[in-house]
Each structure stands twice: as C-alpha cells, then as structure tokens.
Amino acid sequence: MTVDELLNKLRDAVERGDEEGADAAAKAALEANINPLDAVEKGLTPGIRYVGEQFEKRELYLPDLMLAARAMEFAMKILTVEIEKQGLEIKYEGRIILGTVQGDIHDIGKKLVATMLQARGFEVIDLGYDVATTTIVEKVKELKPDIVGLSAMMTSTMLKQGEVIQALRKEGITNVKVIIGGASVSEEWAKEIGAAGYGPDAEEAVRLAQHLVK
Numbered sequence: 690m691t692v693d694e695l696l697n698k699l700r701d702a703v704e705r706g707d708e709e710g711a712d713a714a715a716k717a718a719l720e721a722n723i724n725p726l727d728a729v730e731k732g733l734t735p736g737i738r739y740v741g742e743q744f745e746k747r748e749l750y751l752p753d754l755m756l757a758a759r760a761m762e763f764a765m766k767i768l769t770v771e772i773e774k775q776g777l778e779i780k781y782e783g784r785i786i787l788g789t790v791q792g793d794i795h796d797i798g799k800k801l802v803a804t805m806l807q808a809r810g811f812e813v814i815d816l817g818y819d820v821a822t823t824t825i826v827e828k829v830k831e832l833k834p835d836i837v838g839l840s841a842m843m844t845s846t847m848l849k850q851g852e853v854i855q856a857l858r859k860e861g862i863t864n865v866k867v868i869i870g871g872a873s874v875s876e877e878w879a880k881e882i883g884a885a886g887y888g889p890d891a892e893e894a895v896r897l898a899q900h901l902v903k
C-alpha cells in the first residue's frame with residue numbers, strides 16, 4: 690500500500706467512526722514507517738475536521754461525531770506512543786483544560802465541546818465531571834493551558850464557575866482565559882464572574898476559543 694493509501698485509510702476510519710479500522714490503520718502506518726506526526730496531521734486530523742464540519746452543517750449527527758472522536762482516540766493511543774518515543778511534537782491551536790464543575794455530573798455537552806475543539810486542532814485535557822476547584826487550579830499550574838473551559842448545568846453549580854476564577858486569581862494566575870458554558874449560564878453570568886467568554890453551544894465555544902488564542 691502507498692503512503693497516500695495508508696493516510697486515506699486513517700482518515701476514512703475516523704470519518705466512519707470505525708474504532709477497529711482506526712486501530713489497524715495506525716498500526717499499518719507505523720509498520721510502513723510513516724512518520725507518526727504525518728499520520729496524525731495528514732490522516733486523522735483531516736478526518737475529524739471533516740466530521741466536525743459536517744456536524745456543523747447538520748449533515749452528520751451527534752452519534753457520528755462521538756464515534757469519529759472515539760475512533761480517533763483509538764488511533765491516537767498507538768501513534769502518540771511512537772510520537773513520544775521519537776521526541777516529535779504535535780502543533781496545536783492551543784491547549785485547553787475542560788471540566789464540569791464540582792457537584793455537577795452532567796457531561797454530555799462538555800464532551801461534545803471537547804470533541805469539537807479537538808476536531809478544530811486544539812489539545813484538550815478533559816478532567817471529566819464533578820471536578821473540584823482545587824483540582825482545576827492544580828492542573829492549570831501543572832499544564833499551563835491557554836484556556837480553561839468550565840461547564841455547569843445547574844443553577845446550584847454555576848456558582849462554582851465563579852469560584853474557580855476567584856481561586857485562580859488568588860493564586861496569581863491571570864494569564865489563563867476562562868470560558869464557560871452549560872444550560873443554566875449566560876453571557877451576563879460570564880461578565881458577572883469575570884470570565885473571558887460564554888459559549889451557548891459547542892460551535893460557539895470553538896469560535897470563542899479560536900478568537901482567544903489568536
């Protein structure tokens with residue numbers, strides 16, 4: 690198989706949300722001595738970008754996006770080991786730490802935001818849900834992201850978004866931009882707590898992140 694055919698196999702597996710295919714294509718690419726960075730940037734990335742665009746145009750649906758992201762994760766697991774071994778570096782648009790705030794276990798929307806950001810070339814570190822403010826502050830210190838994204842779905846937990854911003858300030862961390870989203874929050878709330886912005890949905894969250902890292 691030629692290099693182009695192998696890269697197309699990676700892209701195709703992501704577009705079809707085919708985990709096993711993505712896994713096999715990643716292994717085949719490494720066996721053929723394809724640079725693992727090329728496998729990510731010329732194979733997987735165009736695949737997930739295409740799916741992201743089709744999702745925005747409503748040509749594909751949420752399950753398609755989720756399956757594509759999972760297939761990409763499968764291949765990435767294999768390729769990142771080789772990337773690290775070779776000391777190569779993936780070029781990202783920016784680094785984002787995401788999490789649903791403490792006391793809140795809703796994470797479907799946040800996962801969607803994470804997937805869309807990845808599809809647009811961001812490095813996303815998803816801390817999951819019910820994430821303690823102290824954990825977020827520690828992770829910001831450790832990983833120095835460009836952006837922290839906080840999801841809150843309930844009126845009782847949205848207060849935690851403000852708490853995180855205060856905690857970061859208290860630690861003297863002022864260079865990281867905090868963006869917020871979730872069913873119970875709004876642009877006004879973002880202003881009130883001093884967030885850098887609010888995303889009503891995943892697409893707007895991506896646009897906001899792109900604007901903030903410019």
Ligand code: B1M
Pocket residue numbers: 792793794795796797798799801802837838839840841842843844845868869870871872873887888889890891892894
């Ligand atoms: Co719960 N829940 N839930 N729930 N739940 C809501 C949020 C609620 C509005 C339902 C209702 O009463 N009408 C209500 C909150 C009311 C309020 O406070 N105003 C509620 C409640 C009360 C609860 C429990 C307390 C119920 C109970 O046990 N009595 C409990 C909470 C427990 C806890 O968190 N401690 C609970 C539990 C659950 C389930 C576990 C059953 C399940 C969550 C499963 C999961 O996430 N793994 C669940 C679900 C599914 C919902 C509803 C029905 C749907 C949420 C969802 O996934 N939407 C929800 C009702 C609703 O929202 N209308 C509800 C689909 C998703 C794609 O959209 O999450 O809005 P969404 O995300 C969007 C945007 O908000 C935005 O982009 C996303 C994609 O477009 N966005 C961001 C989200 N995060 C962002 C971050 C960003 C930017 C944009 O930047 C960082």
